[in-house]
Amino acid sequence: MRFDLVSIFPQFFDVLDLSLMGKAKESGALTIAVHDLRDWTEDRHRTVDDTPYGGGAGMVMRADIWGKAIDDIVADSGCRVLAVPTPSGKPLTQEDVRKLARADQIMVACGRYEGIDQRVVDHYRSAGDLDVFEYSIGDYVLNGGEVAGLVLVESIARLLDGFMGNPESLTEESFEGNVVEYPTYTRPAQWRGLDVPEVLQGGNHAAIDAWRRAKSLERTARVRPDLIRQTDPQSLSNADREVLARYGWLAARDASQWDHVTVRPATLNDVEGIAHVAAVTFPDACPPEVTVEAQREHIENNLSEGVIASWINSSRHRVMVADFHGQIAAYTMVELFEPGEGPDDVPHDIIEPAPTYFSKIYTLPQWRGSGLSGAIFEAAIDDARPHAFGTQMVLGTNAGNKRARKFYTRHGWQTIGRRTFMVAGIENEDVVMVRDL
Numbered sequence: 001m002r003f004d005l006v007s008i009f010p011q012f013f014d015v016l017d018l019s020l021m022g023k024a025k026e027s028g029a030l031t032i033a034v035h036d037l038r039d040w041t042e043d044r045h046r047t048v049d050d051t052p053y054g055g056g057a058g059m060v061m062r063a064d065i066w067g068k069a070i071d072d073i074v075a076d077s078g079c080r081v082l083a084v085p086t087p088s089g090k091p092l093t094q095e096d097v098r099k100l101a102r103a104d105q106i107m108v109a110c111g112r113y114e115g116i117d118q119r120v121v122d123h124y125r126s127a128g129d130l131d132v133f134e135y136s137i138g139d140y141v142l143n144g145g146e147v148a149g150l151v152l153v154e155s156i157a158r159l160l161d162g163f164m165g166n167p168e169s170l171t172e173e174s175f176e177g178n179v180v181e182y183p184t185y186t187r188p189a190q191w192r193g194l195d196v197p198e199v200l201q202g203g204n205h206a207a208i209d210a211w212r213r214a215k216s217l218e219r220t221a222r223v224r225p226d227l228i229r230q231t232d233p234q235s236l237s238n239a240d241r242e243v244l245a246r247y248g249w250l251a252a253r254d255a256s257q258w259d260h261v262t263v264r265p266a267t268l269n270d271v272e273g274i275a276h277v278a279a280v281t282f283p284d285a286c287p288p289e290v291t292v293e294a295q296r297e298h299i300e301n302n303l304s305e306g307v308i309a310s311w312i313n314s315s316r317h318r319v320m321v322a323d324f325h326g327q328i329a330a331y332t333m334v335e336l337f338e339p340g341e342g343p344d345d346v347p348h349d350i351i352e353p354a355p356t357y358f359s360k361i362y363t364l365p366q367w368r369g370s371g372l373s374g375a376i377f378e379a380a381i382d383d384a385r386p387h388a389f390g391t392q393m394v395l396g397t398n399a400g401n402k403r404a405r406k407f408y409t410r411h412g413w414q415t416i417g418r419r420t421f422m423v424a425g426i427e428n429e430d431v432v433m434v435r436d437l
């Protein structure tokens with residue numbers, strides 16, 4: 001690959017002799033030809049600029065000088081791509097870099113002052129011999145195009161075959177797959193009271209991959225919402241969507257547009273909405289032998305607005321909601337137990353003391369498969385953690401509810417035993433599952 005870099009400050013490009021770029025030059029994989037634009041001037045002062053037509057501050061680089069330089073370099077090298085750094089160009093992306101890396105040769109015309117006379121770009125674009133690419137490296141103004149030229153050279157060169165010692169590092173980095181990279185750590189494992197995340201210190205590669213992917217998405221949602229907006233929800237896994245829903249990005253299972261959701265602790269204003277979700281969803285969790293009448297009685301006694309308000313008012317209960325434009329789309333309820341206490345319906349001899357009981361998680365049917373359940377589930381666990389008395393979480397779920405059991409298993413829960421769960425006098429066989437808090 002060959003770059004022809006044209007500038008009035010050719011020394012700027014001396015840094016390309018360093019490190020991997022220097023090695024690539026030495027090996028012949030990369031050729032860098034640096035040209036001093038002033039070599040194409042003819043006056044005593046080697047003038048490359050003049051005052052702007054129409055007035056205004058600063059100087060503009062002359063089309064005639066640039067034209068001669070570009071024509072000569074094209075004639076010598078056969079270059080077909082002209083890249084022009086300018087703050088008014090297209091924001092350079094990894095996708096652009098990938099495309100440009102397919103060229104054999106690229107000329108970079110680095111302007112100074114108020115830029116290059118517009119006719120240079122217009123002429124070469126319309127002449128058709130060169131692909132002209134005006135690009136910006138960010139929404140700020142530099143003194144000239146040289147730094148942006150270096151950015152282009154380095155970002156392209158590192159994609160060339162054999163440039164990187166370990167080509168895998170190319171597939172894992174920021175902007176590959178429209179996300180920014182996950183955070184990285186090295187020894188020491190503890191530094192100034194900060195620990196390297198535990199999962200990275202273990203050897204469970206599937207868990208490490210899942211953690212990294214979640215962190216990547218979390219960071220992208222926080223700092224680059226524009227990248228999430230460009231991503232089709234359909235292209236993401238359920239685990240990905242669970243992470244994004246936590247940060248407010250929600251799309252129904254078969255939708256291709258994102259919508260906004262807020263997962264937050266419940267207030268008394270949410271009681272009516274939670275009661276509605278409870279009444280709509282509770283029957284779904286019941287096995288067929290629980291009659292409609294028994295379901296109704298259970299809802300009236302255990303999921304009324306009064307009962308829900310009492311949870312929200314109690315320091316021993318934590319209630320979270322998913323607020324979708326003012327409507328409640330899902331809710332959770334967690335109960336905190338002190339040492340010696342525990343949920344009545346879980347045998348105390350199979351669980352640790354002071355359990356945190358994940359009592360309820362319900363999501364309206366239209367949001368199933370959207371990632372919302374996973375988002376509110378993990379949010380509720382994080383919300384409970386600082387208030388818990390012990391270190392174990394416990395839940396019970398109907399033994400026949402495979403969908404729910406699979407969901408809990410995916411979130412790190414393990415089955416440790418059974419219990420009987422009563423719905424309006426009807427016995428139900430549940431499994432008891434636990435997870436470290």
Ligand code: ADE
Pocket residue numbers: 085086087135136137138139140141142143144145148
């Ligand atoms: N020249 C001056 N500022 C620039 C920027 N932000 N990107 C590309 N070229 C430039």
